[in-house]
Amino acid sequence: MPSLFDPTQAGDLHLANRIVLAPLTRSRAPGAIPTPLMAEYYAQRASGGLLITEATAISHQGQGYSDVPGLYSTSQLDGWKQVTRAVHDAGGKIVVQLWHVGRVSHNELQPHGGKPVAPSAITAKAQIVLIKGGVPTYVDTSEPRALDAGELPGIVHVYQAAARNAVETAGFDGVEIHGANGYLLDQFLKSGSNRRSDDYGGSIENRARLLLEVVRAITSAIGGGRTGIRLSPVAPANDVYDADPQPLFEYVVKQLATLNLAYLHIIEGATGGPRELPDRPFDYAALKAAYRTAGGKGAWMVNNGYDKALAEQALAGGADLIAFGRRYLANPDLVRRLREDAPLNTPDKATFYGGGAKGYTDYPALA
Numbered sequence: 001m002p003s004l005f006d007p008t009q010a011g012d013l014h015l016a017n018r019i020v021l022a023p024l025t026r027s028r029a030p031g032a033i034p035t036p037l038m039a040e041y042y043a044q045r046a047s048g049g050l051l052i053t054e055a056t057a058i059s060h061q062g063q064g065y066s067d068v069p070g071l072y073s074t075s076q077l078d079g080w081k082q083v084t085r086a087v088h089d090a091g092g093k094i095v096v097q098l099w100h101v102g103r104v105s106h107n108e109l110q111p112h113g114g115k116p117v118a119p120s121a122i123t124a125k126a127q128i129v130l131i132k133g134g135v136p137t138y139v140d141t142s143e144p145r146a147l148d149a150g151e152l153p154g155i156v157h158v159y160q161a162a163a164r165n166a167v168e169t170a171g172f173d174g175v176e177i178h179g180a181n182g183y184l185l186d187q188f189l190k191s192g193s194n195r196r197s198d199d200y201g202g203s204i205e206n207r208a209r210l211l212l213e214v215v216r217a218i219t220s221a222i223g224g225g226r227t228g229i230r231l232s233p234v235a236p237a238n239d240v241y242d243a244d245p246q247p248l249f250e251y252v253v254k255q256l257a258t259l260n261l262a263y264l265h266i267i268e269g270a271t272g273g274p275r276e277l278p279d280r281p282f283d284y285a286a287l288k289a290a291y292r293t294a295g296g297k298g299a300w301m302v303n304n305g306y307d308k309a310l311a312e313q314a315l316a317g318g319a320d321l322i323a324f325g326r327r328y329l330a331n332p333d334l335v336r337r338l339r340e341d342a343p344l345n346t347p348d349k350a351t352f353y354g355g356g357a358k359g360y361t362d363y364p365a366l367a
């Protein structure tokens with residue numbers, strides 16, 4: 001049986017071990033520009049097999065929170081260059097998570113104060129974070145407008161351009177498409193947020209269309225071997241719901257199986273919450289089987305509440321990579337601590353979003 005500490009391959013990416021830094025929003029990028037402090041934070045964690053950045057907006061329209069980074073201006077790309085250089089100098093690998101929030105936004109964050117965009121004009125019962133004077137404040141999302149079908153090719157193109165810039169300009173080893181947690185692509189997938197009557201709504205095939213177009217556009221630009229995707233079949237994050245998620249996600253992974261992706265990143269249960277949801281049962285083993293049976297060769301990455309014992313169980317059950325969130329946030333040397341069964345620092349919720357070095361780069365490593 002492979003150990004957490006054995007090297008592995010995910011598409012084109014050779015990874016030193018099976019421990020992954022999960023994407024974690026930290027809201028420390030004023031003006032959406034990555035900072036030297038962010039470079040330090042990621043470099044501190046470079047001993048993981050793979051680092052996934054915090055969700056990063058592909059466009060101004062894709063922004064939904066104050067002080068989260070972007071990937072659509074020269075200064076943002078320059079900021080990320082410092083991050084990727086620091087991680088590579090420390091011997092790590094890093095991919096950027098490509099994010100369009102869709103309806104999970106606020107007029108104040110949108111171009112010209114406009115409405116956030118969505119598959120359908122249904123407001124999410126969710127909140128976003130606005131940082132005012134350094135203080136994070138939770139605010140209800142604004143009412144969105146339904147995207148016109150004629151706008152969708154432009155969004156696909158923006159994803160593709162972001163992926164190209166990520167690897168060609170910013171120096172990332174690849175990208176992860178954020179298809180989870182109730183953001184734009186997940187809003188299209190799920191029946192509760194998608195009431196469209198065109199080719200992008202209704203049937204499973206139609207609801208999955210935008211996501212698959214985005215994946216194909218990106219793989220044709222940078223190659224499947226540098227592309228991963230994150231999915232959360234049943235996570236209620238940001239007010240999403242699907243009436244029948246098992247066939248929906250089995251269809252999605254079967255389609256993805258033909259694209260030679262580096263990895264599929266699956267959030268089990270409610271993101272950052274319970275791994276099992278009594279009212280939203282889901283068979284993850286069947287999901288993986290559907291992907292493998294359809295010829296999918298990408299690494300199977302799992303996430304949500306993993307500790308070492310549960311991670312080893314998952315590897316024994318055929319998972320390839322384990323993404324750690326809060327535990328990795330609080331332990332820059334998580335790889336060493338897991339290997340040595342050393343005690344872990346406790347994450348401090350008060351400093352998850354916004355602020356500076358406190359609760360960010362000051363978690364101690366072992367002596």
Ligand code: 8OZ
Nearest residue numbers: 025055065180181237271
């Ligand atoms: C927490 C706060 C803001 C955004 C996600 C990008 O859930 C996020 C996020 C998490 O995927």
